Amino acid sequence: MAVKRNGFVEGSLPEELMKLLLSLASNWGDVIDMDKLKVIHLSGAMTNDVYQISWPTKREDDIRTVLVRIYGEGVDLFFNRDDEIQTFECISKHGHGPRLLGQFPEGRVEEFIHARTLSAGDLRDPVISALIAAKMKEFHNLEMPGSKNVVLWYRMRKWLNEAKCLSSPEHAKEFGLDMMAEEIDTLEEELSHDNQEIVFGHNDLQYGNIMIDEKTSSITLIDYEYASYNPIAYDLANHFCEMVANYHTDTPHILDYGIYPGAEERHRFVRRYLSSSGNEPSETEVEQLANDAEKYTLANHLFWGLWGIISAYVNHIDFDYLEYARQRFHQYWLRKSILLGTLRSLP
Structure with a gap:
């Protein structure tokens, strides 16, 4: 992985994202082995870049997966990101869609929907x-x-x-x-x-x-x-x-x-x-x-x-x-x- 997309160099995760992933893993009782971290770019998105990030857990054959959304350039011209986050959290509380797991300057981490x-x-x-x-x-x-x-x-x-x-x-x-x-x-x-x-x-x-x-x-x-x-x-x-x-x-x-x-x-x-x-x-x-x-x-x-x-x-x-x-x-x-x-x- 060596392609730069919207400031995100695949294979080199933003420092704040890495801190967030480590914090989430710690709360879940997981350990992230950087050598086993798997990053997959999901195609088809036209406003943001979206990635599936996975790592093995302490439980045998169990994989932890989250979705990472890297905000596209210039999206603030289309909508207010704070309003969108509020909408995201409100919809989640209503039982729809994924949960918001955390935010970092370039984007956010969401629950990965297994569907x-x-x-x-x-x-x-x-x-x-x-x-x-x-x-x-x-x-x-x-x-x-x-x-x-x-x-x-x-x-x-x-x-x-x-x-x-x-x-x-x-x-x-x-x-x-x-x-x-x-x-x-x-x-x-x-x-x-x-x-x-x-x-x-x-x-x-x-x-x-x-x-x-x-x-x-x-x-x-x-x-x-x-x-x-x-x-x-x-x-x-x-x-x-x-x-x-x-x-x-x-x-x-x-x-x-x-x-x-x-x-x-x-x-x-x-x-x-x-x-x-x-x-x-x-x-x-x-x-x-x-x-x-x-x-x-x-x-x-x-x-x-x-x-x-x-x-x-x-x-x-x-x-x-x-x-x-x-x-x-x-x-x-x-x-x-x-x-x-x-x-x-x-x-």
Whole structure:
């Protein structure tokens, strides 16, 4: 291991991380033999670098494993890390996700979830998809501290300002950043309506942030950097958009909109989501939420398009952020011409 990623030289752990691991091991009654410490980089993350660190314990054939998250460069432009840690701890207290084991200047150590991270194809498995829908509903029912106002529009405007400051004149022109404020204003006006339900959403339900225990068929949602209060339809839209991505290929930035879920698949997911609380939804309820989610894909494309532009300038993870942004913005303009008429008919 000899690759430097975001200030973390693999094979040479940061001193503060090493102290934290030794402290955790001591509390658990373990002894860390540096010669037997195993560090594995986990691929697929695009905001942070994530590592699995393991060492043998005093018990024969027993291995202690933790997850180490090294914060990506420039992530403070996307969210407040202190707020994210508070969210992480609160969700953990509710019995969701991993426990926070400790922090150090470059990142944190988390409980390692002994479950399988989903693959891109898993999102299209009807059985797994139904489990995700039910877990999403459970997640949305969490009561989190702080304001319950919609964060989406504020965050998009903040990111737009950051993108304008960072972008070259050529990129600013290419992505139409000067006209983007008007697009965000229009979307907020057209998509927001009084009867939409606001929940604590994950907002980044790509397959890599979903784990399954195949013995118990239980789903765990992880990585809450972008979690906040938003309309249900937005979180659904985000999940549907993530079905076109596969971040574990030679070209992880390429999105295949030819496999975007069709109406039947989206309706099936929405029906399972709504029925997981024990009440069978009407076809009208399913249709309404599915339609709202489809409209919110427009906001989702702008959201992650802006994220891609900013990331291209501040993050050095091996991912073509600008090409990713191009695809999201292209899809926005393509779908806007199709969805705008229905947008204007919203109450």
